[in-house]
């Protein structure tokens with residue numbers, strides 16, 4: 001019932017064949033149809049509509065929080081970054097351009113940029129201190145818990161990639177490394193890294209469209 | 214041109230450094246095929262974001278909603294990150310000749326450095342280094358920098374002490390000058406930003422140097 005109610009608020013005139021779909025299929029539907037509901041909500045936010053903002057939060061918070069948590073590996077930092085992301089959505093909704101990417105992609109990109117920006121700053125501060133504090137601390141309990149909770153669907157989707165495709169995408173997208181850092185880390189030529197990023201993402205896209213991950 | 218096309222996947226993964234990303238964005242404005250491919254690759258990265266979903270803490274929703282009602286009252290991301298990356302105190306070594314050469318209050322500073330309970334705190338950042346040496350018994354500390362470039366015209370460096378209640382201005386300075394601080398407490402963050410001439414009541418620029426008392 002909860003899913004249908006949420007769905008009805010996105011699509012006031014819900015196509016009957018959609019109502020009752022499972023969550024995963026709904027997500028797939030949102031991708032494939034470019035989530036017109038969220039697009040419209042962002043347009044309303046740009047006009048200062050705070051109830052549209054609440055709806056956007058409810059539909060995207062688990063994605064934004066989950067992604068930032070996976071990248072930052074700290075619930076406290078993930079919460080802070082999530083707050084920043086929504087403040088940015090509220091202030092910059094007028095910059096959203098549905099012709100370039102659907103709303104869900106725009107929000108995922110904002111969240112990813114914020115989280116990676118934070119990771120890079122922390123990393124560069126750590127690099128400066130490395131000589132003073134020695135080895136980095138062992139991962140704490142919350143970090144290990146996140147690893148254990150790694151979603152089976154994500155593992156399955158990444159499992160459809162070659163080893164190198166998976167590594168370059170994981171290091172860049174979840175590790176926050178630049179393409180140069182990825183090449184250095186893997187000891188692979190930059191050209192190869194670029195190619196694997198590209199064909200790896202295209203492969204993921206076809207996995208997403210064709211398979212029931 | 215073909216070199217530019219090659220950056221599309223790394224851009225979708227946010228794996229370019231600032232310069233490369235800027236270059237690619239200019240290319241994107243004039244290249245239909247990259248815009249088309251970027252939209253495709255963003256479907257894949259958004260898929261990864263969605264597969265990372267995790268339930269956000271329930272109280273986060275209220276915090277996000279209240280910040281759009283009272284904007285500007287939150288600490289920025291940079292402050293949080295600086296806290297996470299708080300610098301480790303260096304063991305007090307030598308005086309910083311470059312700063313001390315331009316000191317007006319040499320005796321006062323010398324007393325702080327020579328106090329039996331003088332405690333040094335290192336400030337790290339991409340733009341240079343800083344050191345805050347304070348004595349609890351004297352209730353005074355001195356802040357000095359090294360390698361900091363001259364502030365651009367119409368702007369000034371500002372020192373901040375940050376705690377649970379937010380950032381507090383602790384003095385304005387030019388590159389190479391020292392600042393004497395007489396209101397601080399253990400556990401506070403100390404940080405430097407670049408501010409408009411005359412300084413600010415709350416930081417407006419990014420953190421250049423930071424450390425923890």
Ligand SMILES: [Zn+2]
Nearest residue numbers: 218244246247
């Ligand atoms: Zn192109």
